Amino acid sequence: xxxxxxxxxxxxxxxxxxxxxxxxxxxxxxxxxxxxxxxxxxxxxxxxxxxxxxxxxxxxxxxxxxxxxxxxxxxxxxxxxxxxxxxxxxxxxxxxxxxxxxxxxxxxxxxxxxxxxxxxxxxxxxxxxxxxxxxxxxxxxxxxxxxxxxxxxxxxxxxxxxxxxxxxxxxxxxxxxxxxxxxxxxxxxxxxxxxxxxxxxxxxxxxxxxxxxxxxxxxxxxxxxxxxxxxxxxx
Amino acid sequence: xxxxxxxxxxxxxxxxxxxxxxxxxxxxxxxxxxxxxxxxxxxxxxxxxxxxxxxxxxxxxxxxxxxxxxxxxxxxxxxxxxxxxxxxxxxxxxxxxxxxxxxxxxxxxxxxxxxxxxxxxxxxxxxxxxxxxxxxxxxxxxxxxxxxxxxxxxxxxxxxxxxxxxxxxxxxxxxxxxxxxxxxxxxxxxxxxxxxxxxxxxxxxxxxxxxxxxxxxxxxxxxxxxxxxxxxxxxxxxxxxxxxxxxxxxxxxxxxxxxxxxxxxxxxxxxxxxxxxxxxxxxxxxxxxxxxxxxxxxxxxxxxxxxxxxxxxxxxxxxxxxxxxxxxxxxxxx
Numbered sequence: 001x002x003x004x005x006x007x008x009x010x011x012x013x014x015x016x017x018x019x020x021x022x023x024x025x026x027x028x029x030x031x032x033x034x035x036x037x038x039x040x041x042x043x044x045x046x047x048x049x050x051x052x053x054x055x056x057x058x059x060x061x062x063x064x065x066x067x068x069x070x071x072x073x074x075x076x077x078x079x080x081x082x083x084x085x086x087x088x089x090x091x092x093x094x095x096x097x098x099x100x101x102x103x104x105x106x107x108x109x110x111x112x113x114x115x116x117x118x119x120x121x122x123x124x125x126x127x128x129x130x131x132x133x134x135x136x137x138x139x140x141x142x143x144x145x146x147x148x149x150x151x152x153x154x155x156x157x158x159x160x161x162x163x164x165x166x167x168x169x170x171x172x173x174x175x176x177x178x179x180x181x182x183x184x185x186x187x188x189x190x191x192x193x194x195x196x197x198x199x200x201x202x203x204x205x206x207x208x209x210x211x212x213x214x215x216x217x218x219x220x221x222x223x224x225x226x227x228x229x230x231x232x233x234x235x
Numbered sequence: 236x237x238x239x240x241x242x243x244x245x246x247x248x249x250x251x252x253x254x255x256x257x258x259x260x261x262x263x264x265x266x267x268x269x270x271x272x273x274x275x276x277x278x279x280x281x282x283x284x285x286x287x288x289x290x291x292x293x294x295x296x297x298x299x300x301x302x303x304x305x306x307x308x309x310x311x312x313x314x315x316x317x318x319x320x321x322x323x324x325x326x327x328x329x330x331x332x333x334x335x336x337x338x339x340x341x342x343x344x345x346x347x348x349x350x351x352x353x354x355x356x357x358x359x360x361x362x363x364x365x366x367x368x369x370x371x372x373x374x375x376x377x378x379x380x381x382x383x384x385x386x387x388x389x390x391x392x393x394x395x396x397x398x399x400x401x402x403x404x405x406x407x408x409x410x411x412x413x414x415x416x417x418x419x420x421x422x423x424x425x426x427x428x429x430x431x432x433x434x435x436x437x438x439x440x441x442x443x444x445x446x447x448x449x450x451x452x453x454x455x456x457x458x459x460x461x462x463x464x465x466x467x468x469x470x471x472x473x474x475x476x477x478x479x480x481x482x483x484x485x486x487x488x489x490x491x492x493x494x495x496x497x498x499x500x501x502x503x504x505x506x507x508x509x510x511x512x513x514x515x516x517x518x519x520x521x522x523x524x525x526x527x528x529x530x531x532x533x534x535x536x537x538x539x540x541x542x543x544x545x546x547x548x549x550x551x552x553x554x555x556x557x558x559x560x561x562x563x564x565x566x567x568x569x
Contacts, residue, residue, distance in 0.1 A: 026360035026428070100428070101361070162424070163357030172386040179382045179424065210386065219383055221356070221363035221424050229379060230426030230446065234557045235564070 015107030015155040016124045019092075025163040028103035029096045030122070034085035042095050042122035044079050050093040055084045061129070069131055095157075097121050101220065103159035112151040112185045119148070119158040119181050126154035158182055162222030173211045178223045184215030240287045242310040243296050247280020253304030254358075261303035283310070350435050350484040351452060359492050362431035364423040364449065368414040375409050375457065376423055376450045383422035389413045409448075409457065425449050425488040432493055432511075432547065433486050440480040440514035443487050446553070447510050452483035480514075487511055491551030502540045507552030513544035 011021040017040065019032035029048065032040055044058070060066075061080045068078060085091045097103055106113055108127060120129070130149040150156045160181045167173070169187055180189075190210040211217055249258055259277065263270040276282055285296065293309050300307040351374070352367040368374050368388065381390070391411045412421055425431065427446070434441060436455055451457060458478050479485050489510050496502060498516060506520065518540050540546055 024360060025357060162428075163361040163363060165356055165363060165422075167383070174384045174386055174388075176382045176424075208381075219422070221361040221382070222426075222428060223382075223424065226379065226424060226426035227428070231553070231557065234553050235561065 011105075013105055013155065015105060016126070016153075017155050021103055021105060025102040027096075027100055028159065029094060030103055030105075030157060032093045032095070033090045034083065034093060035090055036085055036088050039082055039084035039125055040093060040122060041125075041127075042081050042083070043120060044081055046095040046097065046121055047081060047083065048094050048096045050083065051091040053087050054091045054093055055086050057082045057084070066131065095122055097159040099159075099161045099224075101159055101161040101222070102164045103157055104164050104218070105155055105157050106182075107155050108151065108153055110153050112149060113156065113182055114185065115148040115150060115156075115158050115182050116160075116180055117148065119160055120150065120156070121159050122157040123150065124154040124156075126152050127156050128152045158218075160220040161224055161227075162220040165219045165221055167217050167219060168215075169211050169217055170214050171212075173217070175209045175211055175217065175219060176223070177207055177209055178225055179219050180209060180211075180217065181220050182218040183211065184217070186215035187211055187213040187217060240289055241293050242283040243285040243288065243293050243300075244281050244283050244308045244310050245276060245300070246306040246308050247277055247282070248306040250301055250304050250306055258304035262300065262305060281308070353433065353484070353486075355431050355433070359430045361428055362425075362488065364425075364431055364486055366421050366423065366450065368412065368419050368421060370414055370417045373411050373413045373453045374421065374450055375453065375455070376412055376421070377425070377448055378410055380423050380425055380449060381410070381412065381421060382424040383420075384412065385414075385419040385421070387415050387417060388419040388421055389415050423450055423486075427488060427490040427553070429489045429491050429549065429551070430493045431486055431488045433484060435483070436479065436485055437482055438480075440478060441485060441511050442514065443477040443479060443511045444509050445477055447487040447489065448477050448479070449486040449488050451479060451485045455479055455481045455483040455485055487547075489547070489549035490553050490556070491549045494548050494550065496546045496548060498540050498542065498544055498546055500541065502546060503537045504540065504546060504548055505552065506536055506538050507554045508548045508550075509538055510547040510549045512540065512546040516540045516542045516544040516546065 013019050013021070013032075017032050017038070018035070019030060021028055021030050023029045034040060034054065047056075058079045058081055061078060083093050103121060114132075123129070128151050130151065132147055132149045158181065164181060174192075183189075188211075190212060191207055192210050193207060249255060255277075259270050259273045262273045266273070276284065285293070288296070290309075297307045297309055351369065354365045355362055356365070357363040363382070366374060378392075389412070391413070412419075431449065445459070448457065456479070459476070487510065493510065498512075503523075512518070518538050520536050520538055523537050
């Protein structure tokens with residue numbers, strides 16, 4: 001019975017790496033089986049357990065200065081961890097995200113995906129991490145001044161607080177600030193008020209992000225500000 | 236021979252919030268058969284799974300099946316004596332006259348009753364509600380719960396309910412979302428981690444604990460209700476309940492998982508675990524044991540329901556979470 005229930009919560013990876021995303025949406029974790037010679041890059045402190053003979057090296061996140069930039073502007077760590085399997089058999093690495101919530105994997109095939117700061121967890125070789133200017137609009141909407149651009153060919157793992165929901169946008173769509181997790185390059189962001197002036201400031205919605213264009217967006221079903229708003233009056 | 240008999244018909248629909256795979260699995264265990272067999276039954280739905288059983292047995296089956304998450308209808312027949320002249324084809328499996336109503340069972344939760352089209356995803360941990368608002372109609376949504384929406388939806392904040400709203404603390408504002416110039420879609424994310432439940436009100440009334448309200452359609456009246464000094468203060472939660480009445484859809488959320496309880500006699504719920512209950516239930520706030528257990532057992536005060544109705548409880552309480560997390564919060568230094 002237990003093993004059956006676990007099956008319901010497993011998502012087998014179909015991309016470059018082999019492994020599974022396990023746990024429920026509430027507390028997802030990822031098991032990666034590294035083949036000999038394969039390696040995996042994660043943000044620091046993401047690894048929760050691994051086989052003893054997997055080699056770990058810490059490196060600056062793309063060099064000292066860009067690492068610093070990513071730390072301060074991209075919500076990512078200054079260092080990254082690189083796990084390499086130098087043995088001749090398959091070895092397992094398990095990694096997690098700091099917040100409760102769902103983890104997803106996206107396999108890039110010479111494609112680009114934009115991630116909100118803090119959403120990046122790990123990637124396989126062949127995925128390039130870059131920081132790009134997201135504009136002041138993104139900053140005002142509390143999405144950060146910069147966005148993480150992941151591109152190349154390989155698997156990228158991202159996560160957020162809450163369940164992740166995919167939505168195909170064709171035209172325009174409105175997403176509340178702090179609910180957007182990832183979006184494809186065909187989509188651009190604009191900022192607007194949720195309603196009229198009075199409603200926007202007294203209605204608790206404030207500013208919202210207007211998503212325009214064509215492509216997929218990923219939305220998180222909970223936000224930390226929503227959690228705080230529910231919890232704080234109770235303390 | 237005069238006892239009334241009936242057929243137990245599996246309608247093929249699922250009870251709100253049920254997941255198709257889990258339902259089939261549960262039914263499989265219930266009838267000691269394979270999941271595949273059940274799945275096959277679902278594809279032929281509506282289908283009579285048992286014929287000509289007496290009413291009390293049938294009701295027992297119905298309860299068990301609905302508990303597993305599948306909708307089940309009892310088709311009453313004439314007493315067997317009067318049945319002689321009837322066509323035998325009436326009790327064929329599956330019943331031919333119902334084929335027209337055949338509904339594709341889906342894994343997604345859909346309303347089975349009148350009301351707006353909606354979908355609840357991310358259950359049970361981080362439930363997310365997507366409602367399709369018909370053109371020019373209005374949906375009331377708890378303030379700051381809107382997560383996504385179509386661009387043609389207009390938001391308005393109204394100070395309905397006057398001063399009473401301020402006292403409920405949580406739901407100071409309810410925002411109106413109107414789909415202007417055509418239908419629109421809105422995604423709603425409540426603040427608390429947990430489940431979401433839909434109820435269609437048809438003139439009946441449901442009381443909600445004051446942070447449980449998520450959304451409702453325009454014809455549902457939402458008002459706060461004073462619980463009385465003693466009930467309010469000692470329940471430790473809030474002074475107000477939210478009274479929802481009228482006709483239309485109502486969605487409410489829980490912290491933790493949700494459990495529905497049919498109260499027949501008396502039932503005791505910890506005050507922090509109450510989410511909602513139907514009108515007609517009497518409730519009193521009281522201590523569980525003597526004064527010693529009031530202060531030392533940690534149970535404190537409970538709510539005792541009596542009468543007949545439904546109570547929804549949540550498997551976690553916010554107050555318990557707060558007291559667990561409180562010691563880990565940073566201390567403000569001046």
